[in-house]
Amino acid sequence: MKLQNNTILVTGGASGIGFELATRLLEMGNQVIITGRNQNRLDEAKKKLKRVHTIQHDVSNAESITSLYITVKEQFPTLNILINNAGIMRKINLHDATRSLEDLSLEIETNLTGTVRMNQQFLPLLKSQKNAAIVNVSSGLAFVPFPISPIYGATKAGVHSYTRSLRVQLKNTSVNVFELAPPPVNTPLLNNFEASDAKGVPVMSVADLAKIAIKGIERDRFEIRPGASNLLKIINRLSPALGLKMMSGSVNRMIAPIK
Numbered sequence: 001m002k003l004q005n006n007t008i009l010v011t012g013g014a015s016g017i018g019f020e021l022a023t024r025l026l027e028m029g030n031q032v033i034i035t036g037r038n039q040n041r042l043d044e045a046k047k048k049l050k051r052v053h054t055i056q057h058d059v060s061n062a063e064s065i066t067s068l069y070i071t072v073k074e075q076f077p078t079l080n081i082l083i084n085n086a087g088i089m090r091k092i093n094l095h096d097a098t099r100s101l102e103d104l105s106l107e108i109e110t111n112l113t114g115t116v117r118m119n120q121q122f123l124p125l126l127k128s129q130k131n132a133a134i135v136n137v138s139s140g141l142a143f144v145p146f147p148i149s150p151i152y153g154a155t156k157a158g159v160h161s162y163t164r165s166l167r168v169q170l171k172n173t174s175v176n177v178f179e180l181a182p183p184p185v186n187t188p189l190l191n192n193f194e195a196s197d198a199k200g201v202p203v204m205s206v207a208d209l210a211k212i213a214i215k216g217i218e219r220d221r222f223e224i225r226p227g228a229s230n231l232l233k234i235i236n237r238l239s240p241a242l243g244l245k246m247m248s249g250s251v252n253r254m255i256a257p258i259k
């Protein structure tokens with residue numbers, strides 16, 4: 001797919017992978033809209049990227065998705081690429097009885113339900129364009145569980161499965177369905193983690209990740225698995241038990257204090 005002269009919406013585009021993608025896509029001659037919950041962060045992004053458009057929005061909230069759609073349809077009727085990038089990732093100790101049930105499923109509402117709802121809401125507009133795309137950002141953890149972040153891994157496996165089904169259901173439309181499954185990337189998402197939490201899995205720079213993602217989309221590679229993500233998929237195919245063992249080391253530290 002050509003990545004020039006498109007109108008592109010990047011959820012969670014004020015930081016990390018979304019911001020880097022927005023920066024490059026603007027440089028390549030696209031109109032780019034970024035969203036996020038935090039207005040200050042959107043304003044900071046706007047200072048750095050003068051031509052970017054910003055809209056405050058919470059992907060975990062159905063009403064916020066509908067109002068975003070109404071705004072975008074009116075102000076950017078040529079929107080033809082939706083990048084579902086917004087996401088959160090937390091360490092969650094399942095022994096912790098103080099965590100509320102609402103809090104426990106926040107990653108599901110954001111990473112999985114948010115992605116599913118955004119696509120459903122934006123599909124009529126995307127389908128009306130001659131050439132359109134959805135890019136769902138999953139993770140290398142879509143292929144192997146990461147027990148220290150059990151809900152996150154489940155959401156990304158869910159995004160992976162859903163994306164494959166979506167691609168089949170949209171096969172006779174103008175909408176191409178991509179999945180970007182990043183490996184660990186140096187963004188604020190990893191701030192709550194220690195290097196030893198995913199020992200042996202190399203961290204990629206956000207610039208390299210964006211470069212690979214853009215090349216993948218341009219070459220119509222519908223499942224983009226940079227670096228360690230591809231390795232995790234292969235390991236999981238050869239030996240799911242080995243993959244799980246590799247990703248389980250860090251959980252011992254987490255569950256040790258609670259007996």
Ligand SMILES: NC(=O)c1ccc[n+]([C@@H]2O[C@H](COP(=O)([O-])OP(=O)(O)OC[C@H]3O[C@@H](n4cnc5c(N)ncnc54)[C@H](OP(=O)(O)O)[C@@H]3O)[C@@H](O)[C@H]2O)c1
Nearest residue numbers: 012015016017036037038058059086087139184185187189
């Ligand atoms: N970094 C990695 O190692 C890695 C690896 C694999 C996959 N990924 C995936 O890549 C995507 C981007 O993550 P990142 O690494 O770039 O982390 P990041 O810098 O923390 O970016 C996440 C963005 O999502 C936004 N966001 C979070 N919750 C939101 C909500 N409810 N509604 C709207 N926006 C929301 C955040 O902005 P606000 O807080 O202002 O809302 C933030 O800008 C995520 O889906 C993540 O799971 C990252």
